[in-house]
Amino acid sequence: MDVIVNYLFESAVILGFLTAFYRLVMHYEPTFKFNRFYLLSALLLATVVPLISFSIYRTMVPEGEVYVGNVLETITVYAQNTKAVVVPVVAQSAAFKWLYIIGCGGLMLRLLYGFIRLGGLAGQVNLVNFKGYKVADLPGQFNPFSFFNVVFVNQSRYSDEELEQIMIHELTHVRLKHSWDVLLLELLLIVQWFNPFAWFLRSLLKELHEFQADQQVLEKGYSAKSYKELLLFQATGARLLPVNNFNQSLTKKRFTMMKKDNIQKIFSLKSVFAIVTLSMVAVLFACELRDVPPELTQEESEMKEAIENSNAQLKSGTGEVFFIVEKMPEFPGKEQGLREYIAKKVKYPSEAQAAGAFGRSYITFIIGDDGYVKNVEVARSSGHTILDDEAVRVVSSMPQWKPGKQRGRAVNVSFTIPINFSLNGGDDIKEQRAENAKKYSPEEQAQMIEEYKEKGVDIVFGDDGSIATITVNKKGNATPVAN
Structure with missing residues (x-):
């Protein structure tokens, strides 16, 4: 359980830091492709980096090691005048364990219910091919949406020009494979349901998908005015003109992004800053600094x-x-x-x-x-x-x-x-x-023990096969070997 809690903790911290950076630095930059790359990279790093670990070793005396004293220079005497939390607390909590399992199970059931509901909707209508994609004409008042290569729309609610704009918008989602992003985020939420930044990242990526699709509609030559009227109709269900005090949050943000100067895409240095941030987070969280005590003579x-x-x-x-x-x-x-x-x-x-x-x-x-x-x-x-x-x-x-x-x-x-x-x-x-x-094999150790014993000397080997201690025993006065 310690390993799982440590993974969740590191993943949550990485996701929180990278999401906060995006919101503060990249959020309203019209570099939509790069922004999507950044958010998906943040998701990937938060998922993978806690599983990776490489160590950087530095040689130093460990903190707290006692190596203080007045050692005088060695004096040699010759015979006969010759010459080295949170995590454990959380991991041991039974309440956390069951709460986490319940949360994961609830979101997994939510995702399965979504798949079942989509399958049921698709089974109620005939799917029509449109430029290699499938369109499902469903009755009822709902905003058009797409899932993988299927577009769901109530064609009777819209004029032909509006349907053209809607299809451009939704097919952009399909072509850019936004459904994969959504699915990956839903899987992330199952694991990180307790992390508010995971939910925030989900809303940011969903918002970015809409920015990308809106951009394609405008690039096809449709006026911003007519497209805004369509968005207002989808948001309110009424035919309104885009007025300044309109306060539907996502729709208002989409209006704002339509006014952004695309020249910023070329000259923005924030993208470079974002790449550096991603790289640094990956290295810092995957890297573990280890202290190695110096080898002593x-x-x-x-x-x-x-x-x-x-x-x-x-x-x-x-x-x-x-x-x-x-x-x-x-x-x-x-x-x-x-x-x-x-x-x-x-x-x-x-x-x-x-x-x-x-x-x-x-x-x-x-x-x-x-x-x-x-x-x-x-x-x-x-x-x-x-x-x-x-x-x-x-x-x-x-x-x-x-x-x-x-x-x-x-x-x-x-x-x-x-x-x-x-x-x-x-x-x-x-x-x-x-x-x-020197390192001695088990056979050599056994032979040396016997030889030294005959001389009245006890010899002991360490785990690595080197001589640990040699002492003269009471049986004889043969040549001993000092440590």
Whole structure:
């Protein structure tokens, strides 16, 4: 039901916008062929565009994504000194569902009744051929009308000259296939019966049909005066002269259009404006803008995860903590001094070296308003507790910093520092990242799981076939692979 309601909503909006544009810009322009094209295009767009969807993708960081934090430059420690409404509410309404079905059913019965009534009228008379078309001479007081290739008229009500004008008028409807327009609009009304713009479009197109047929009568050489007298007779049933205070709405509009200067057809720029409007509506309603998060490198992905974990840890703590302040905290010896301190103090655990353990630990900590380090935690693990513990030990042992200040007041400031543990100058980490990016078949995954298990290593694969996690288990001290 959601899909149906969404379709009806978009269709109603498109139809409303294009109909309003026509009424304000094109309505009284004597470019009848183009006006008909516009109205039928509006009908087509309102019917088809909600069914079409194409996406335009733009790369950007999604709104609300947490990617804020103070990440210091990576410090690498070498072993042995080596190198990501309305619609649902309406759709769930049972009252709307039944009301809509009743409305559609009522208009469908109305259309069927119209067909049956026309068939009954046609069956009461003999149809006479006239210039390849059929004419039904019916008794009674009604205005002549046509339906597809049949013209219905009471010939006894009109003079020969009036009948000539009537036939020109009605055969124009037949020749231009106006009945198809009417039928399409009736089908639209069945679906969009609740939309006032659908009913308005119906009256506008019916009005335009009359303008086109009137134009043909005048172009055949009949005077506007005599033709207006005929229209007045059809509207009132009396032989009247066309006077200024005549107020039959449609007939009065038809009189007005007879006075329009046809030169406007050639030079009007409104037609171009209308085409642009149709095109823009089609594109804007069919187009869907989608945001695609940028693809991150392995290092960026790790950093993003570490920052988010750090932020989550801060939220669970107490006290006010800043990321950026007017005067940032300062390590004794500044940034270079911090790097030298970490590199000097971190000792690559011998057990980790023997097991071949390597990886990158992201450690988050706070420089308090007193300058001392506190709340030291692992934001993202290297995959090996022994390495993480060493990184936490060293960061916790850092000497007092010069505290950060905000508006002259000493405050708490959060930092995250990545510490690499590498066995051969960092090549091991690069090689492992390249291996992690590979995609393995189910057969290859099964074989690798067995091989790694024999070495005392647990390996887990992701849904895409790439390596998700690899950790050293308690059974052995074989070479692990860092995430």
